[in-house]
Amino acid sequence: MFDLILRGAKLVDANGERCADLAIIDQKIAALLAPGTPAETRATRDVRGLVILPGLVDTHVHLCDPGYTHKEDFDSGTRAAALGGVTTLLDMPTDLPITTHASDLREKMTLAGGRIHVDVGFQVAKLRDHPSIDDVRALDPVSFELFMAGVPEAYRHDTQEALMNSLKALRPLNTLACISPGDHSLQSAPQTDTGRAGLNALLASRPPVFEAAGIANAVLAAAATGARVHLRQGNSKLGVDTWRRLRDLADVSIETTPQALLLTEDVYDERRNFFKALPPFRPEGDRVALLAAVREGLIDMLVTDHAPHAHAEKAAHYDDFRDVPSGMPGVQTFLATLLHLVERGEITLRDIAKLCAHNPAQRFGLGATKGLLAPGYDADLLLLDPERSTTLRNEDQRSKARYTPFDGMHVSWSLAAVYLRGALKGETTPANGRVVTASA
Numbered sequence: 001m002f003d004l005i006l007r008g009a010k011l012v013d014a015n016g017e018r019c020a021d022l023a024i025i026d027q028k029i030a031a032l033l034a035p036g037t038p039a040e041t042r043a044t045r046d047v048r049g050l051v052i053l054p055g056l057v058d059t060h061v062h063l064c065d066p067g068y069t070h071k072e073d074f075d076s077g078t079r080a081a082a083l084g085g086v087t088t089l090l091d092m093p094t095d096l097p098i099t100t101h102a103s104d105l106r107e108k109m110t111l112a113g114g115r116i117h118v119d120v121g122f123q124v125a126k127l128r129d130h131p132s133i134d135d136v137r138a139l140d141p142v143s144f145e146l147f148m149a150g151v152p153e154a155y156r157h158d159t160q161e162a163l164m165n166s167l168k169a170l171r172p173l174n175t176l177a178c179i180s181p182g183d184h185s186l187q188s189a190p191q192t193d194t195g196r197a198g199l200n201a202l203l204a205s206r207p208p209v210f211e212a213a214g215i216a217n218a219v220l221a222a223a224a225t226g227a228r229v230h231l232r233q234g235n236s237k238l239g240v241d242t243w244r245r246l247r248d249l250a251d252v253s254i255e256t257t258p259q260a261l262l263l264t265e266d267v268y269d270e271r272r273n274f275f276k277a278l279p280p281f282r283p284e285g286d287r288v289a290l291l292a293a294v295r296e297g298l299i300d301m302l303v304t305d306h307a308p309h310a311h312a313e314k315a316a317h318y319d320d321f322r323d324v325p326s327g328m329p330g331v332q333t334f335l336a337t338l339l340h341l342v343e344r345g346e347i348t349l350r351d352i353a354k355l356c357a358h359n360p361a362q363r364f365g366l367g368a369t370k371g372l373l374a375p376g377y378d379a380d381l382l383l384l385d386p387e388r389s390t391t392l393r394n395e396d397q398r399s400k401a402r403y404t405p406f407d408g409m410h411v412s413w414s415l416a417a418v419y420l421r422g423a424l425k426g427e428t429t430p431a432n433g434r435v436v437t438a439s440a
Helices: 074-083 102-112 133-137 160-173 196-205 208-225 237-249 258-262 265-269 284-296 311-315 334-343 349-363
Strands: 004-007 010-013 016-019 021-025 028-033 044-046 051-054 056-061 086-091 119-125 143-147 176-180 228-231 252-256 381-385 414-420
Touching: 010 349, 016 349, 051 349, 056 074, 056 334, 056 349, 074 086, 074 414, 086 414, 102 119, 102 133, 133 160, 143 160, 160 176, 160 208, 176 208, 208 228, 208 237, 208 252, 237 252, 237 284, 252 284, 258 284, 258 334, 334 349
Parallel strands: 004 044, 010 051, 056 086, 086 119, 119 143, 143 176, 176 228, 228 252
Antiparallel strands: 004 021, 010 016, 021 028, 051 381, 381 414
């Protein structure tokens, strides 16, 4: 006997679209039945007219817990994620302390217990000289994070030798190495100025060649070592062009964000501090090139880089533009921004299922249970209503940031329901998320 059958919806995942009744047993999808097939079940829900997508898998999220919990924490961040259609997220290691050693990862896992509303995996920052990789790997994090610029020296892989040494150390562990690409030698400090000059200095400190050089060096290091590598946040035409030419050299993948596909540097003329993030937004030509790369199949996944800060931190006056905290919230608006791209004809619903569920789950070792609407997979489901619209508003945000860069965006879809492993999510639903780990 099934626990629940959802009848009458159109199902869309990376494999295509079909009409089927979806049956659930013990938190898993048990069967896809021909519409109207008689079956014994404890409960039935009529979902005719709705579309079911697999829950989104966001592999680039900063939950800020521990150490920066005035910005976000496990409870607030994962509540926001569930409201945005994200049923699995992977937490970045840039907290306080930076998640580096086995003791840091154990503490994080313990802190998350009973406080997460979606499934969460953890990522570990790789030191240039890491004394305890085996101990950390024994806890099965979903990836190791390597940074090429913009971090403390002990974590900075700013030479090809340092990058290759770390990749050589990770390769025997059969783990994914995620690299934030950049070229430290090109990075200049923004001048002390909060006006347009300060903004121009920020843009000059992270030019497209900064990203492109990092992509090139990372791909070459992956090719030389045989390591599995994922590149963070491509957002420039030069970066995409470099990626196109080199990607076949190694086992590599790359991500970008909805904000890079929707926003340009013109937004800095509105609320400059609130749009400050790294990498910075680019001119229109870069945005168009990124969209073309998505349609071409060059981009492997879309992520949010959810990096919230308290509203007061963003709104404060800073004498030095460098001191404005970098990052924006994104998990609660993830699905809505993707659907906005669908409305504009830039991507399809199947693209969402592929780029934001199937591909990230596969790449990060979760593909046996996440990312598809198929028997044996977790019943992580999004029910979309094409007849009801949504308007994004600051006052509706559950992140501690309490704002969205997409305030006022109108989307002619709504998220009617979210299921996490077969359980219907809601504002008062208990924290029933669990920690997920990569499969070896």
